[in-house]
Amino acid sequence: MADEKMMAQIAEKRGFIAALDQSGGSTPGALRQYGIPDSAYSGDAEMFKLMHEMRVRIMTSPAFRGDKVIGAILFEATMDGEAHDRSVPTFLWENRGIIPFLKVDRGLDAEKDGVHLMKPLSELDALLTRAVKLGIFGTKMRSFIKLASKAGISAIVAQQFEVAAQIAKHGLIPILEPEVSIKSSDKPEAEAILLSELTKGLDGLPSGRQVMLKLTIPDVPDLYTQLIKHPRVIRVVALSGGYQRSDACARLAANRGMIASFSRALIDDLKISMTDDTFDAVLEGAIDEIYRASTIKV
Numbered sequence: 001m002a003d004e005k006m007m008a009q010i011a012e013k014r015g016f017i018a019a020l021d022q023s024g025g026s027t028p029g030a031l032r033q034y035g036i037p038d039s040a041y042s043g044d045a046e047m048f049k050l051m052h053e054m055r056v057r058i059m060t061s062p063a064f065r066g067d068k069v070i071g072a073i074l075f076e077a078t079m080d081g082e083a084h085d086r087s088v089p090t091f092l093w094e095n096r097g098i099i100p101f102l103k104v105d106r107g108l109d110a111e112k113d114g115v116h117l118m119k120p121l122s123e124l125d126a127l128l129t130r131a132v133k134l135g136i137f138g139t140k141m142r143s144f145i146k147l148a149s150k151a152g153i154s155a156i157v158a159q160q161f162e163v164a165a166q167i168a169k170h171g172l173i174p175i176l177e178p179e180v181s182i183k184s185s186d187k188p189e190a191e192a193i194l195l196s197e198l199t200k201g202l203d204g205l206p207s208g209r210q211v212m213l214k215l216t217i218p219d220v221p222d223l224y225t226q227l228i229k230h231p232r233v234i235r236v237v238a239l240s241g242g243y244q245r246s247d248a249c250a251r252l253a254a255n256r257g258m259i260a261s262f263s264r265a266l267i268d269d270l271k272i273s274m275t276d277d278t279f280d281a282v283l284e285g286a287i288d289e290i291y292r293a294s295t296i297k298v
Contacts (some may be wrong), residue, residue, distance in 0.1 A: 006137045010173075010212075011234050012070045015070035016294040019239070019263035020055050020078060020105035021140065027051050030264070035272040048077050056083045058267065059092065062274075063284035066097025069290040073101040073140050075259065077131065079131065089135040102131050104167070105141040114147030114207065115156050121163060128170040138173035140214060145180045148189035153178070157197040161204075164211055177214040181239045188219045193221060202232045212235050214261050216241045221254040222259075228257035240265035245286065249293035259294040266290060 022030045027047055034054055041047045055078050058064055072092055074186040079102050083091040089100035104127060108116035112128070120140060131139070141163055142158040153197055156178045164174035172236040180190050198213065205211070211237045214229060228236045238258045254259055269282050 003137060006093070007234075009097075009172075010099055010137070011071055012174070013070045014291075014295045015066075016260035016262070016290050017071040017073060017101070017237055018058075018064070018069050018098075018266055019073045019261050020058065021050065021073045021075045021138075022263065025055070028082040030054075033264075033268055034270060040149070051075075052078060052081050053091060054270075054272070056081070056088075058270070058277065058283065059083050059088070059096070061283050062271055062279045063280050063287055064096060064098070069096075069098050069103055071137075072260075073103055074105055076127070079134060087134055087223050093135060099137045100135060101129075101138045101140055103141070104128070104131075104135045104139045105143075108142075111146065113152030113155065114149035115146070115152035116144040116146075117159050118143055118163070124163070124166060125170075128167060128172060132170055136172065138175060138212065138257075139167050140175040140177055142177040142179055142214075143154065144167065145178060145190050145194065148184070148186040148193055150193050153193045154197050155191065157194070157201050161201045165209075168209060168211075173212060175212040175214050175237070177239065179214075179239060179241065180216040182216060183242060187207055187216075191216070191218045191220070192225060197228060199230070202227070202230050202250065205232045212237065214239055215247065215258075216249040217243070217255060217258070218222075222256055224259065237260065237261035239263070239285050244268075245289060249289055252293045253297055255296040258292045262290055 005249045017254055031050055036050055041050055046140050061114055079090055081088050092098040092100045106119045107121050160176040160178055164176055167174040178194060180187055184190055210232050212234050217238045224236055227233055236258050238260055239264040266286055
């Protein structure tokens with residue numbers, strides 16, 4: 001059963017969710033942006049060690065607090081790691097007042113019908129059991145939509161809800177993330193289809209079941225209002241999707257009821273070479289900008 005204090009915070013508190021879950025193919029790019037070249041490490045173990053050190057620097061910064069950052073999405077290795085000699089989920093919640101979520105998907109399958117479904121999650125139950133023991137509140141899983149394909153988007157939504165049901169059995173809150181590419185040639189049409197399919201999926205949930213949604217900021221402002229107001233939805237959060245922070249924040253501010261769950265738009269200005277004071281100040285500036293976009297709507 002989801003923690004009641006965490007549930008109240010994620011449903012009602014002003015703020016946003018930090019996405020600290022870069023994994024696999026996105027990690028080298030995040031490290032390069034941070035100022036660590038590919039030549040600085042050899043193999044995945046060293047790469048993820050450096051990534052964990054970066055994330056710990058973010059999480060332990062005095063700027064990273066639960067008054068504005070109400071949740072954080074973690075990569076599995078980050079969940080298993082430590083910050084200030086405490087498990088990361090424990091540190092986030094007990095030291096910072098930030099709800100820990102876990103990315104559970106294993107990446108994307110090959111494109112079919114204009115979309116990428118999630119790869120099979122054959123060991124999901126074991127991962128979820130471990131996550132519960134470590135104090136994780138909820139999970140996130142990403143699919144990817146390139147084209148306005150009804151067949152493809154319908155398949156993505158069906159898979160998302162199927163896996164969400166498995167997650168809910170462990171007492172965790174699932175975040176469904178059917179991302180629409182910001183480069184899609186027919187993004188508004190894809191978003192309209194996604195809205196319809198998500199509404200049908202939500203309407204079909206059993207009584208008492210709730211989920212969260214993580215969606216690309218729509219081209220049509222307030223497109224997802226009916227999802228935000230749906231009784232089966234706890235919160236609708238927005239991914240930055242490759243938009244620069246200023247653009248992502250401006251787009252988000254035009255969508256009442258959505259809050260941010262940004263990754264690159266949060267961390268892109270951070271550099272390993274920064275002094276701690278500079279690092280903290282730059283991070284606080286990014287947090288403040290994203291918080292304003294999540295709480296002050298046009």
